[in-house]
Amino acid sequence: xxxxxxTPKHLVMGMTNKKSLKCEQHMGHRxxxxxxxxxxxxxxxxxxxxxxxxxxxxxxxxxxxxxxxNSSLLNLHLHALxxxxxxxxxxxxxxxxxxxxxxxxxxxxxxxxLVL
Amino acid sequence: xxxVTQLDSQVPVFEEAPVELRCNYSSSVSxxxxxxxxxxxQGLQLLLKYxxxxxxxxxxxxxxxxxxxxxxxxxLTKPSAxxxxxxxYFCAVSDPVGSNYKLTFGKGTLLTVNP
Numbered sequence: 001x002x003x004x005x006x007t008p009k010h011l012v013m014g015m016t017n018k019k020s021l022k023c024e025q026h027m028g029h030r031x032x033x034x035x036x037x038x039x040x041x042x043x044x045x046x047x048x049x050x051x052x053x054x055x056x057x058x059x060x061x062x063x064x065x066x067x068x069x070n071s072s073l074l075n076l077h078l079h080a081l082x083x084x085x086x087x088x089x090x091x092x093x094x095x096x097x098x099x100x101x102x103x104x105x106x107x108x109x110x111x112x113x114l115v116l
Numbered sequence: 117x118x119x120v121t122q123l124d125s126q127v128p129v130f131e132e133a134p135v136e137l138r139c140n141y142s143s144s145v146s147x148x149x150x151x152x153x154x155x156x157x158q159g160l161q162l163l164l165k166y167x168x169x170x171x172x173x174x175x176x177x178x179x180x181x182x183x184x185x186x187x188x189x190x191x192l193t194k195p196s197a198x199x200x201x202x203x204x205y206f207c208a209v210s211d212p213v214g215s216n217y218k219l220t221f222g223k224g225t226l227l228t229v230n231p
Contacts, residue, residue, distance in 0.1 A: 104165065
């Protein structure tokens with residue numbers, strides 16, 4: 001099973017709302033990632049968790065708050081977002097991190113977020 | 117930092133015609149290269165990757181890519197396109213970040229397949 005699941009598939013929120021995105025994998029992977037993808041652009045790395053600890057934060061604004069409650073689950077808490085944060089949010093996982101650069105990342109289908 | 121360049125933002129082909137999607141990378145001592153495909157409204161799926169060894173890499177769905185160090189290229193090819201191949205294709209490189217690596221993607225190439 002090489003599946004990464006994400007919920008919800010679609011989310012509409014106002015700028016004052018608080019919402020959360022959820023990502024789950026059962027492949028025993030120890031690294032999990034959040035990416036942001038704007039329309040017709042490549043994915044941009046936001047966060048990396050390794051063994052449930054935050055390893056990389058790509059200078060993401062604090063209105064995005066990641067959480068890794070256990071090795072299978074990754075959340076992204078959203079608060080006071082801006083319309084420009086509207087995008088496809090992708091979760092991914094890989095076997096290990098620190099990486100040796102060779103691991104395959106397995107991506108979920110994404111959550112399409114619209115901020116009004 | 118490592119980078120990849122996909123010069124073609126869109127490549128139109130006819131069904132059953134050959135496909136070539138171009139990717140060039142910034143030179144480095146060692147480089148790990150990936151091709152991912154993204155179908156509409158879906159996540160990314162690995163097509164193939166080059167780590168070392170044989171420079172001709174075969175992937176899923178009949179795609180293959182050849183690593184050419186002298187040309188710093190990693191072009192993706194398929195002998196005969198199917199309608200189902202229509203998608204966005206991303207070339208990516210493992211980019212060292214301190215003692216770690218992260219994936220850095222090219223801008224993507226949209227493959228359109230016409231009947």
